[in-house]
Amino acid sequence: MTTLPKTLFDDIERHGRDAYPEECVGALIGTVAAAGSERTVERLFPIDNRSGENRGRRYLVSPLDYLAAERAADSAGKTLLGFYHSHPEHPAEPSATDLAWAQPNFVYIIMSIRRSGDAAPAAAGAGAFLLDPNRSGFLNDQLAVGR
Numbered sequence: 577m578t579t580l581p582k583t584l585f586d587d588i589e590r591h592g593r594d595a596y597p598e599e600c601v602g603a604l605i606g607t608v609a610a611a612g613s614e615r616t617v618e619r620l621f622p623i624d625n626r627s628g629e630n631r632g633r634r635y636l637v638s639p640l641d642y643l644a645a646e647r648a649a650d651s652a653g654k655t656l657l658g659f660y661h662s663h664p665e666h667p668a669e670p671s672a673t674d675l676a677w678a679q680p681n682f683v684y685i686i687m688s689i690r691r692s693g694d695a696a697p698a699a700a701g702a703g704a705f706l707l708d709p710n711r712s713g714f715l716n717d718q719l720a721v722g723r
Contacts, residue, residue: 577718578657578683578704580604580617585721587620589699592662592689596697598631599664603645604657604683615657615683621645634673635661658682662689668701670714678707683717 591600603621608614623645627636637645637659649656659682663671668688670678678684683704690700704719 578615579720581722588660592687593697596689597664599635599662601635601661605649605654606657621648660685662687664689668703680707
């Protein structure tokens with residue numbers, strides 16, 4: 577299970593709306609319970625989407641941005657839990673590209689951002705996913721949004 581405060585969930589949505597129609601991306605920083613199956617997100621680390629092409633369907637985290645996220649987690653005495661990103665006009669489900677780039681032991685929060693008519697883009701669902709140990713797909717992780 578991955579838990580995060582509502583304020584951080586709202587921050588992910590805001591980041592997705594601001595980046596729309598491109599994908600946004602950021603790191604999830606927090607703690608892992610001793611058993612390893614329960615993660616608590618305590619901080620977000622927004623990252624610039626470094627993808628050089630098709631930014632509406634792809635994001636890229638540069639090695640320097642990854643290192644900065646690791647250092648931010650370390651300096652806070654926390655753990656880099658994984659990453660979040662948006663799917664503009666697509667469901668909050670991992671894509672084939674997400675699978676190709678996924679790393680074990682990270683949680684991935686995906687937020688669908690959609691626009692309806694002339695309305696501003698808004699969240700249309702979110703989910704948390706873990707890479708299956710055999711790398712054949714993702715496992716659904718329970719996403720708990722607190723107050």
